[in-house]
Amino acid sequence: MTPSALLCQFRLIGLCRKWCxxxxxxxxxxxxxxxxxxxxxxxxxxxxxxxxxxxxxxxxxxxxxxxxxxxxxxxxxxxxxxxxxxxxxxxxxxxxxxxxxxxxxxxxxxxxxxxxxxxxxxxxxMGAGESKLPGFATHQIGVAGAVVDESNGKVLVVQDKNKTKNAWKFPGGLSDPGENIVTAVREVLEETGIRSEFRSLLSIRQQHNHPGAFGMSDIYVICRLRPLSYDIHFCTRECERCEWLSLAELARTADTTPITSRVARLLLHGLERGFESIDLAMEELPAVYSGMFYQLYHRQIPSS
Amino acid sequence: MTPSALLCQFRLIGLCRKWCxxxxxxxxxxxxxxxxxxxxxxxxxxxxxxxxxxxxxxxxxxxxxxxxxxxxxxxxxxxxxxxxxxxxxxxxxxxxxxxxxxxxxxxxxxxxxxxxxxxxxxxxxMGAGESKLPGFATHQIGVAGAVVDESNGKVLVVQDKNKTKNAWKFPGGLSDPGENIVTAVREVLEETGIRSEFRSLLSIRQQHNHPGAFGMSDIYVICRLRPLSYDIHFCTRECERCEWLSLAELARTADTTPITSRVARLLLHGLERGFESIDLAMEELPAVYSGMFYQLYHRQIPSS
CATH class of the missing domain: 3.40.630.30 (Gcn5-related N-acetyltransferase (GNAT))
Known part of the structure; x- marks a missing residue:
C-alpha cells in the first residue's frame, strides 16, 4: 500500500470510528x-x-x-x-x-x-457459603373496613363490579406505600361515600403466590370502623352494589366470601357480648429510627 | 480521489463497520x-x-x-x-x-x-389521568416468638450481638419469601435451639421508611409459642446472650425494647387470667386462587 493510501486508511478508520x-x-x-x-x-x-x-x-x-x-x-x-x-x-x-x-x-x-x-x-x-443478604419487600397490604352501625346491627357491604360471582364483602383496597392500616377509613370513604372512624383491628389473613400481587404475598386486614355518616354514595366505577346489610344476614348468606362470613360471625358475637371481646386495640408509639410513629396492635391490657 | 482510493475508502468503511x-x-x-x-x-x-x-x-x-x-x-x-x-x-x-x-x-x-x-x-x-396500575410489594414481614413456660412464668429472650444497647427481646427474624407467620417457630429454633409450637398471634406493629427494609415498610408480628424443649443452645453468630427470664422482670426492666416490654405485660396478664384473653387464634382455609391455603387470625369465636 502506498503511503498516501495508508494515510487514507488511518484517516478513514478514524472517521469510521467516529461515525460508528x-x-x-x-x-x-x-x-x-x-x-x-x-x-x-x-x-x-x-x-x-x-x-x-x-x-x-x-x-x-x-x-x-x-x-x-x-x-x-x-x-x-x-x-x-x-x-x-x-x-x-x-x-x-x-x-x-x-x-x-x-x-x-x-x-x-x-x-x-x-x-x-x-x-x-x-x-x-462474594462471601463464603449461601448469600446472607436481606431480601426486599415481599408483601402487599390490603385493608378493608367493617363499618358497624350498633343501633341496628347492620354493616356496610359492597359487591365489586365485573366479578363473575356477586359476593358481598367489606369495602377496602390496597394500601398505598407508606399508608397505615387505619387507611381503611379512606378506602371506605372513596368506595362508598360513608365517613367513619377507626375502632379496632379484627382479623389478618396471610396468603402467598397471589396472582393480584405479581406472585408475591398478600396480607389482608379487616378493621372495625364506627360510622360518622349513613347516606351511601358509592363509586360506580368500582362497585355494582353497596348496602347496609344486617350482620345476621351476612353471616348466613352464601353470597359472600369465606372471610367476610367469618368476620360477620365475629362481629355478631361482639355486638352481643361487647366489642372488647373481639377487638385488637391500636396505639401509636415513637419509632426508633425515623422520628416517626409506628402503630402497635394487640389486645387491650386492662389497667390494673 | 482516484478510483482505487475510492475503492479503498469503501472497503475500509465496510471493514471499519464490521470491526466497530x-x-x-x-x-x-x-x-x-x-x-x-x-x-x-x-x-x-x-x-x-x-x-x-x-x-x-x-x-x-x-x-x-x-x-x-x-x-x-x-x-x-x-x-x-x-x-x-x-x-x-x-x-x-x-x-x-x-x-x-x-x-x-x-x-x-x-x-x-x-x-x-x-x-x-x-x-x-397511557390511559387518561393518573396511573391506575397496581404497585408492587411494600412490606417485609418480621416474626418473633414469645416462648412462655407456663410452669414458672418465664419467657425465652435474647440479646443481639453487635448492638450498642444490650436490650432483651424475643428471638425472631425476617420471613423468607412464601413463609407463614408461624415460621416464628423456625426462627426461634435456629436462634436459641429451643423447640416450640405455635399457639397464637399476640401483636402486630406496622412501621414505614424502615432503614432495614431499604426504606420500605415493615410489619413485625409477635406470636405466643409453647416450649417443647428447655435446654438453650443459642447461635453465637447472632446472639450475645439467651436466657429464660421471668415475665415480671421483663415487664419491669429498662434493658428491653418498648414492644417487648409491652408484650411482656400482655403475657403477664394472660398468665394470670388465661391466655384466651390475649390470643388471636389461627386457622387455615383453602385459598381461592392457588389451590394452597391461607392463614386467618382473629379472636376465637366461642361455639354457641
Missing part, C-alpha cells in the same frame, strides 16, 4: 481517564458495617452514556480490588437510563435485588 | 427482519382484561444482543400501534442480560415497576 460509535469513544476516553484517576482500582462506594460496599452509578462520575463494555471493564477492575479487600457483598444502584450497566453486571454474577421507578439495585454475594 | 460494531449490525438486520415480518407494527404481547398489554422480551424473538437504538425503534413502532388500539398500559418484562432495553424504554416514559433476580418489569400508563 462516537458516543462509545467519548465514553471510553472518559472511562480511561476515570481509571487513570482512580489508579485503575475500584469504583468509589460506601462501605457498610456488614462488610459490603454500595456503589451508586449516578454518583461516581461515570459518563451517562458509558457503554456496556467500558462499564464491564471498570467493574472487573473493581471486583478484583473489592475481593482482595475481603468485601463480602456489592450493591449497585443503577439509574434507569444507565440500565445497560445492569446487563454488564449480570455477566459478572450480579442479580436484581429490587427496582423502583427510576433506579434498580443489583447485588452480588 | 459487527454485533450491532447483526442485530439491526435481525430487527429489520422482525419489523418486516411483523409488518412494522408492534412487539407481540399478551392483552389483559384491564386494557393493558404485557410484552416479555425473552419471548418475542428479539436477538439477545439487540442494541438500545434498534430496540428503541421497535418500541416506538409498537407504542404507536398500541395507542391507536386504545391500550391503556404497557408492561415490559426485561431479562437482566437485555437490561439496555430498559434504558431505551425509560427514554419513552417507562419506569421500573419491580425487579427480581434475573428480570425487571417496567410499566407505562
Amino acid at each position: 460509535s462516537s458516543r462509545a469513544f467519548t465514553c471510553q476516553a472518559a472511562v480511561n481517564q476515570l481509571r487513570r484517576e482512580q489508579g485503575a482500582t475500584a469504583l468509589a462506594g460506601r462501605v457498610d458495617r456488614f462488610g459490603g460496599i454500595t456503589v451508586d452509578l449516578a454518583d461516581v462520575g461515570l459518563p451517562k452514556d458509558i457503554s456496556e463494555t467500558a462499564f464491564a471493564d471498570l467493574l472487573t477492575d473493581s471486583l478484583g480490588r473489592w475481593k482482595s479487600e475481603g468485601k463480602v457483598a456489592v450493591w449497585l444502584r443503577v439509574p434507569i437510563a444507565m440500565s445497560r450497566c445492569a446487563g454488564a453486571a449480570a455477566a459478572r454474577g450480579f442479580t436484581f435485588h429490587h427496582a423502583q421507578e427510576r433506579h434498580a439495585v443489583l447485588s452480588l454475594w | 460494531s459487527s454485533r450491532a449490525f447483526t442485530c439491526q438486520a435481525a430487527v429489520n427482519q422482525l419489523r418486516r415480518e411483523q409488518g412494522a407494527t408492534a412487539l407481540a404481547g399478551r392483552v389483559d382484561r384491564f386494557g393493558g398489554i404485557t410484552v416479555d422480551l425473552a419471548d418475542v424473538g428479539l436477538p439477545k444482543d439487540i442494541s438500545e437504538t434498534a430496540f428503541a425503534d421497535l418500541l416506538t413502532d409498537s407504542l404507536g400501534r398500541w395507542k391507536s388500539e386504545g391500550k391503556v398500559a404497557v408492561w415490559l418484562r426485561v431479562p437482566i442480560a437485555m437490561s439496555r432495553c430498559a434504558g431505551a424504554a425509560a427514554a419513552r416514559g417507562f419506569t421500573f415497576h419491580h425487579a427480581q433476580e434475573r428480570h425487571a418489569v417496567l410499566s407505562l400508563w
Whole structure:
C-alpha cells in the first residue's frame, strides 16, 4: 500500500470510528481517564458495617452514556480490588437510563435485588457459603373496613363490579406505600361515600403466590370502623352494589366470601357480648429510627 | 480521489463497520427482519382484561444482543400501534442480560415497576389521568416468638450481638419469601435451639421508611409459642446472650425494647387470667386462587 493510501486508511478508520460509535469513544476516553484517576482500582462506594460496599452509578462520575463494555471493564477492575479487600457483598444502584450497566453486571454474577421507578439495585454475594443478604419487600397490604352501625346491627357491604360471582364483602383496597392500616377509613370513604372512624383491628389473613400481587404475598386486614355518616354514595366505577346489610344476614348468606362470613360471625358475637371481646386495640408509639410513629396492635391490657 | 482510493475508502468503511460494531449490525438486520415480518407494527404481547398489554422480551424473538437504538425503534413502532388500539398500559418484562432495553424504554416514559433476580418489569400508563396500575410489594414481614413456660412464668429472650444497647427481646427474624407467620417457630429454633409450637398471634406493629427494609415498610408480628424443649443452645453468630427470664422482670426492666416490654405485660396478664384473653387464634382455609391455603387470625369465636 502506498503511503498516501495508508494515510487514507488511518484517516478513514478514524472517521469510521467516529461515525460508528462516537458516543462509545467519548465514553471510553472518559472511562480511561476515570481509571487513570482512580489508579485503575475500584469504583468509589460506601462501605457498610456488614462488610459490603454500595456503589451508586449516578454518583461516581461515570459518563451517562458509558457503554456496556467500558462499564464491564471498570467493574472487573473493581471486583478484583473489592475481593482482595475481603468485601463480602456489592450493591449497585443503577439509574434507569444507565440500565445497560445492569446487563454488564449480570455477566459478572450480579442479580436484581429490587427496582423502583427510576433506579434498580443489583447485588452480588462474594462471601463464603449461601448469600446472607436481606431480601426486599415481599408483601402487599390490603385493608378493608367493617363499618358497624350498633343501633341496628347492620354493616356496610359492597359487591365489586365485573366479578363473575356477586359476593358481598367489606369495602377496602390496597394500601398505598407508606399508608397505615387505619387507611381503611379512606378506602371506605372513596368506595362508598360513608365517613367513619377507626375502632379496632379484627382479623389478618396471610396468603402467598397471589396472582393480584405479581406472585408475591398478600396480607389482608379487616378493621372495625364506627360510622360518622349513613347516606351511601358509592363509586360506580368500582362497585355494582353497596348496602347496609344486617350482620345476621351476612353471616348466613352464601353470597359472600369465606372471610367476610367469618368476620360477620365475629362481629355478631361482639355486638352481643361487647366489642372488647373481639377487638385488637391500636396505639401509636415513637419509632426508633425515623422520628416517626409506628402503630402497635394487640389486645387491650386492662389497667390494673 | 482516484478510483482505487475510492475503492479503498469503501472497503475500509465496510471493514471499519464490521470491526466497530459487527454485533450491532447483526442485530439491526435481525430487527429489520422482525419489523418486516411483523409488518412494522408492534412487539407481540399478551392483552389483559384491564386494557393493558404485557410484552416479555425473552419471548418475542428479539436477538439477545439487540442494541438500545434498534430496540428503541421497535418500541416506538409498537407504542404507536398500541395507542391507536386504545391500550391503556404497557408492561415490559426485561431479562437482566437485555437490561439496555430498559434504558431505551425509560427514554419513552417507562419506569421500573419491580425487579427480581434475573428480570425487571417496567410499566407505562397511557390511559387518561393518573396511573391506575397496581404497585408492587411494600412490606417485609418480621416474626418473633414469645416462648412462655407456663410452669414458672418465664419467657425465652435474647440479646443481639453487635448492638450498642444490650436490650432483651424475643428471638425472631425476617420471613423468607412464601413463609407463614408461624415460621416464628423456625426462627426461634435456629436462634436459641429451643423447640416450640405455635399457639397464637399476640401483636402486630406496622412501621414505614424502615432503614432495614431499604426504606420500605415493615410489619413485625409477635406470636405466643409453647416450649417443647428447655435446654438453650443459642447461635453465637447472632446472639450475645439467651436466657429464660421471668415475665415480671421483663415487664419491669429498662434493658428491653418498648414492644417487648409491652408484650411482656400482655403475657403477664394472660398468665394470670388465661391466655384466651390475649390470643388471636389461627386457622387455615383453602385459598381461592392457588389451590394452597391461607392463614386467618382473629379472636376465637366461642361455639354457641
